[in-house]
Amino acid sequence: SCRTVEPLEYYRRFLKENCRPDGRELGEFRTTTVNVGSISTADGSALVKLGNTTVICGVKAEFAAPPTDAPDTGYVVPNVDLPPLCSSRFRSGPPGEEAQVASQFIADVIENSQIIQKEDLCISPGKLVWVLYCDLICLDYDGNILDACTFALLAALKNVQLPEVTINEETALAEVNLKKKSYLNVRTHPVATSFAVFDDTLLIVDPTGEEEHLATGTLTIVMDEEGKLCCLHKPGGSGLTGAKLQDCMSRAVTRHKEVKKLMDEVINSMKPK
Amino acid sequence: MEEEMHTDAKIRAETGTGSSPRGPGCSLRHFACEQNLLSRPDGSASFLQGDTSVLAGVYGPAEVKVSKEIFNKATLEVILRPKIGLPGVAEKSRERLIRNTCEAVVLGTLHPRTSITVVLQVVSDAGSLLACCLNAACMALVDAGVPMRALFCGVTCALDSDGTLMLDPTSKQEKEARAVLTFALDSVERKLLMSSTKGLYSDAELQQCLAAAQAASQHVFRFYRESLQRRYSKS
Numbered sequence: 001s002c003r004t005v006e007p008l009e010y011y012r013r014f015l016k017e018n019c020r021p022d023g024r025e026l027g028e029f030r031t032t033t034v035n036v037g038s039i040s041t042a043d044g045s046a047l048v049k050l051g052n053t054t055v056i057c058g059v060k061a062e063f064a065a066p067p068t069d070a071p072d073t074g075y076v077v078p079n080v081d082l083p084p085l086c087s088s089r090f091r092s093g094p095p096g097e098e099a100q101v102a103s104q105f106i107a108d109v110i111e112n113s114q115i116i117q118k119e120d121l122c123i124s125p126g127k128l129v130w131v132l133y134c135d136l137i138c139l140d141y142d143g144n145i146l147d148a149c150t151f152a153l154l155a156a157l158k159n160v161q162l163p164e165v166t167i168n169e170e171t172a173l174a175e176v177n178l179k180k181k182s183y184l185n186v187r188t189h190p191v192a193t194s195f196a197v198f199d200d201t202l203l204i205v206d207p208t209g210e211e212e213h214l215a216t217g218t219l220t221i222v223m224d225e226e227g228k229l230c231c232l233h234k235p236g237g238s239g240l241t242g243a244k245l246q247d248c249m250s251r252a253v254t255r256h257k258e259v260k261k262l263m264d265e266v267i268n269s270m271k272p273k
Numbered sequence: 274m275e276e277e278m279h280t281d282a283k284i285r286a287e288t289g290t291g292s293s294p295r296g297p298g299c300s301l302r303h304f305a306c307e308q309n310l311l312s313r314p315d316g317s318a319s320f321l322q323g324d325t326s327v328l329a330g331v332y333g334p335a336e337v338k339v340s341k342e343i344f345n346k347a348t349l350e351v352i353l354r355p356k357i358g359l360p361g362v363a364e365k366s367r368e369r370l371i372r373n374t375c376e377a378v379v380l381g382t383l384h385p386r387t388s389i390t391v392v393l394q395v396v397s398d399a400g401s402l403l404a405c406c407l408n409a410a411c412m413a414l415v416d417a418g419v420p421m422r423a424l425f426c427g428v429t430c431a432l433d434s435d436g437t438l439m440l441d442p443t444s445k446q447e448k449e450a451r452a453v454l455t456f457a458l459d460s461v462e463r464k465l466l467m468s469s470t471k472g473l474y475s476d477a478e479l480q481q482c483l484a485a486a487q488a489a490s491q492h493v494f495r496f497y498r499e500s501l502q503r504r505y506s507k508s
Contacts, residue, residue, distance in 0.1 A: 236373020
């Protein structure tokens with residue numbers, strides 16, 4: 001059967017042989033590449049490519065007054081943008097539902113995993129704190145946007161260098177020393193693994209855009225290095241049994257190791273010799 | 274394990290009412306449901322869990338805008354209004370969760386090129402809000418007569434710092450908990466339809482919570498069945 005006329009039948013023929021049209025196995029991820037520090041005007045940046053899906057994350061640090069109920073905490077503000085550039089399904093204008101859901105997802109991951117201790121962003125309690133604006137822009141949408149965004153955010157935060165700030169007692173103004181910069185203390189490394197459910201039974205890892213469209217459900221697991229789960233995001237779709245969830249967990253653990261290795265390689269290559 | 278459910282039958286003309294106290298074995302709060310209380314929507318339901326209350330209205334199958342129509346099934350839309358303030362990004366995220374859960378159970382292929390709209394209004398929030406929204410949505414869909422292949426229910430679990438599990442937590446318990454997990458389970462095989470979690474937890478704790486939620490869902494489904502039986506037996 002033809003790919004454009006009957007896409008589901010076309011896919012089923014491959015799934016019966018336990019593989020997919022692009023040659024991957026059911027549990028195989030697409031080639032992941034990451035590039036940090038590409039945006040020189042941002043305090044930290046990273047570009048992640050998962051096959052064709054491309055997401056770039058830029059982090060800008062600015063000053064702000066801390067909230068009155070937590071005077072020694074800073075802010076981390078994520079925003080995911082899916083512009084019309086990345087796919088024909090998005091129109092220009094206010095963020096659509098998919099972008100809002102992705103932004104909320106990233107905000108939840110930051111909050112749940114405690115990737116940055118908000119107290120580390122405090123300069124002067126009650127007066128001045130850092131706010132990190134994390135902008136994630138999708139340049140090419142080919143499925144699995146959540147995994148790419150999480151990875152891009154993690155890589156960009158590891159790349160962020162904040163200058164030293166001292167408060168001048170006489171003038172009560174902040175003095176920024178751009179020559180002395182230090183890296184952020186990234187405490188945990190949350191890694192997202194997404195699955196698509198086909199025909200209520202089959203689980204495939206890292207779905208492409210076409211696979212997401214044909215799937216009957218999706219599942220995203222965010223895990224940190226100790227095997228703790230920061231997020232189990234399953235927005236409806238076919239039901240899953242506990243046993244199937246277990247299989248997904250073990251795949252997520254392996255993926256975490258793969259991603260961590262890639263991250264470490266990149267970070268080490270960036271450090272000055 | 275058989276728990277006795279003492280049910281008060283408050284008979285009111287044209288409305289189905291049901292309420293149940295906590296059974297001795299499960300730790301869910303008192304829940305109550307009222308159906309067909311709004312005159313305009315095709316189906317409506319109000320679901321109370323302890324002090325958390327959500328009002329749901331369903332319109333459908335109705336006419337759909339050409340831009341939103343799907344040729345072979347019904348277009349489902351969920352609108353969630355918070356108690357105060359304008360709906361924000363968090364509401365959009367919850368709407369997507371509820372919509373995808375409903376899409377998994379509603380037989381949309383029986384009504385192609387139509388729209389089914391579920392409107393949820395938060396009346397009071399005292400913990401386990403998402404689960405209450407799911408229950409209200411399910412009861413409203415049943416009241417509207419929308420064909421579904423299974424019922425679904427929402428159950429919330431909270432894990433506190435020493436690992437004790439609490440079902441159906443109050444707002445205070447949710448704030449103090451290390452992790453809060455909300456699951457939507459279907460009535461046929463208790464499979465996991467939707468999950469939304471907050472906080473850090475381990476894999477073993479997840480399986481534990483899922484098992485507890487599956488056991489608790491039995492009570493919710495029994496309550497659905499009884500309240501519907503009571504409603505249709507007197508008419």
